[in-house]
Amino acid sequence: MAVKKIFWENPYLTEIETKVTNVDNDIITLDKTIAFAFSGGQQSDSGTIGGYEIVKAEKYDKEIFYTIQPNHNLRLNDDVIVKIDWEKRYRLMRLHFAAELVLETVYQNYNHPEKIGANITADKARVDFYWNGKISEILPELMDGINNLIMSNLDIISDFSDRDNEIRYWQIEGFAKVPCGGTHIRKTGEIGLISLKRNNLGSGKERIEIYLQS
Numbered sequence: 001m002a003v004k005k006i007f008w009e010n011p012y013l014t015e016i017e018t019k020v021t022n023v024d025n026d027i028i029t030l031d032k033t034i035a036f037a038f039s040g041g042q043q044s045d046s047g048t049i050g051g052y053e054i055v056k057a058e059k060y061d062k063e064i065f066y067t068i069q070p071n072h073n074l075r076l077n078d079d080v081i082v083k084i085d086w087e088k089r090y091r092l093m094r095l096h097f098a099a100e101l102v103l104e105t106v107y108q109n110y111n112h113p114e115k116i117g118a119n120i121t122a123d124k125a126r127v128d129f130y131w132n133g134k135i136s137e138i139l140p141e142l143m144d145g146i147n148n149l150i151m152s153n154l155d156i157i158s159d160f161s162d163r164d165n166e167i168r169y170w171q172i173e174g175f176a177k178v179p180c181g182g183t184h185i186r187k188t189g190e191i192g193l194i195s196l197k198r199n200n201l202g203s204g205k206e207r208i209e210i211y212l213q214s
């Protein structure tokens, strides 16, 4: 039985009581969890399990393996509290969705360029494209478009497209439906206004950096 991923059902939970389902030295698994493990460019959450710091969280198939501080005293079937660093997670969620809006808007309005990569930290997000010329030329228009979506405070639906295989999507009615297994905010307005910056990576690769204004 893989861990129940409560961070999908309720991405706003900061604390949960759960049970330890396996202990292998520093690596443990849980019955259910709110601590996200690195996926789709979204960083793992910081937090604690039973008071022990989460050092690493890795997803394999449907299971999440948490490495915690060594010399812990957790045992199989122990009841434990999982807490996450909400300030970090919420910034990750806001920047993650800002990156989703940037990607979708670029795809829809600028001829669907090929994405090379994306990464989201608590400080900034980035998306990289193959691009002819300077991507800075579209940034003012792109930023206005995204900030309009944000100020419109649109509803974001997140759900399973395939529950058995844990395939998820987010959707904004009339805008886009996109597969993603990240944690998503419920309203675009939660992001607050954003700023965009260009970074030239060379060889026809261009990076858009995304910053929260507040």
Ligand SMILES: [Zn+2]
Pocket (backbone or CB within 6 Å): 096, 100, 170, 180, 181, 182, 183, 184
């Ligand atoms: Zn996402």
